[in-house]
Amino acid sequence: MTTAHPILVEALRGGTVESFHRGALAIVDADGAVHTALGDITRPIFPRSAVKLLQALPLVASGAAETLGLTDAELALACASHNGEPMHTATAAAMLAKAGLDASVLECGTHWPYDDAALKALARDGEEPTALHNNCSGKHSGFVCLGCTLAGGRDGAEPVRGFLSGYVQPGHAVMREVTAALQSATGFDLSNTPVGIDGCSIPTFAIPLQHLARAYARVAAGHGLGAAHDRAALRLRQAIAAAPQMVAGSGRFDTVVMQRLGERVCCKVGAEGVYCAALPELGLGVAIKMDDGNNARAVEVVMAAVIEALLPLSEDDAVFMRGHSDVGLSNRRGTEVGRLRASAALRAALGA
């Protein structure tokens, strides 16, 4: 037996806890004052895709988004871990076309769509996935658009292509801009922290939950990021609220929550059980990491409980959120066999 983070989520079967998920949670304001802390919020963790909004700040602040006329849907996709549905691949392709390029410039790699229907449709048509189906293709298309602006005087697709080559590497001009935005937003020294390679080949820097939550609190409050990034964050929040189907996709938690609550929540999942959110009306940022890296079943339940506890909700909205923080589990014949729910320890810490 060793000391450990608290249990945040329980999976029950037949009225008995069958499995459970431990983790840590930070809720912080833009000045860094801690609203809620569970577990160790000072240990650096890899935020993975939960910081895509922060990584997209230079796309807007550089003027690239305006120059290329990126739409709300395109900006939302730049902050997305999408399902690989046709709307997502088409939007990524449109971003690249505005930059005068195509999917061959993407360095994110390829995988089958997350979305079950999209996967089966590809299989049915005898097709293989492309880099556009990669859940990160929108973020990478955003990097490419940023790169077109950073490429400066280079004229024509080939010189721009040459400049972009290796844009996923830490030392490339594009990634240096992205990393600087992340460091500035979180206020955490990224030159002296563990760094890994993300699923889509860009670096991921270990950052404490406290700093991640503070960065999202700054996004929520609309100040503290510096004037250009404050404006960029607001623009991205508005784009995401206008096109939440782009950030994740059909039936996914990020999308359905923001479809329901609009600009009241700006949330983003990351691989390995990470979640970040900005709650603008409260000026608070949220960052969660599940110890075991569980996403769909654990960290979403925690985020649902956080939103449910912190935001004043209509009765309908409260019922909707409760449907994500205390969920019936059914078996192969549709019989309810258990529940997935936020733990009493989590609800107590949230004052719920």
Next chain:
Amino acid sequence: MTTAHPILVEALRGGTVESFHRGALAIVDADGAVHTALGDITRPIFPRSAVKLLQALPLVASGAAETLGLTDAELALACASHNGEPMHTATAAAMLAKAGLDASVLECGTHWPYDDAALKALARDGEEPTALHNNCSGKHSGFVCLGCTLAGGRDGAEPVRGFLSGYVQPGHAVMREVTAALQSATGFDLSNTPVGIDGCSIPTFAIPLQHLARAYARVAAGHGLGAAHDRAALRLRQAIAAAPQMVAGSGRFDTVVMQRLGERVCCKVGAEGVYCAALPELGLGVAIKMDDGNNARAVEVVMAAVIEALLPLSEDDAVFMRGHSDVGLSNRRGTEVGRLRASAALRAALGA
């Protein structure tokens, strides 16, 4: 911070532990003497599909398997959580045909195949899965075969069908036989323990790891189950060793380990991070439960480390098992970005 089970598996990225998995482990002999214990091995947990071999004992002991002429492949499938590949669905259909019945009698429900290629092939052909694709269809076909023997003097498919109806219910004659075998093998009172409904609609009874490991030690040693079940256990072990592709399927851990090590290991995964195994040459049984319910990434790594530490292995076999207890993790472009490995605490407890 609370007390917790030890960390058994770590997932690393960039040399840093990104996520980790806690759990408990019992290794016991047929007399109940504890060889290794990590965490609380006395708390009842739902064993799920990890006890399918024990649940198949009456199929053999009743004489049903012999009467119907079930093959090694069919008996192995009766102990399986299979991939839904064509070889699996064909074998389940053949078992039902020997009983004079078909898939319409199955009460396990339907889901898409676990196997990616099988899923895409179905989608490509515009087909939908049937109950035969359910990973438990072999176990259920075994229940049906047992039911045909229990149905006694009933003649013809329709009276047998009538007798079988509701065979997944705890009070049905089939399930009473199956439950009695489980209680007898584990030596644990199932009348007074939490009971849930499994994914395939049969009851799952909470049993401590210590008792689960002891049941598998009895399977390993070939004694302690009573004469008829001792013989049945040996028959099932031999069938599984002869047809390990039936127990899980292409590329799955259970299958590849038993293809490699033959009768030296008889192992079976269960949902929610459970694993049981019999190690016949050592007369030991193994039972593992991951707190977070993680299967592929956590409990398989633990089982691999157990086999690696306990069995005397050739250099090639040791390298093979190490490839499952300390695994490189690659990203979408095939770059190695991290490792999945048994923890130092686990290796130390195993004396490795």
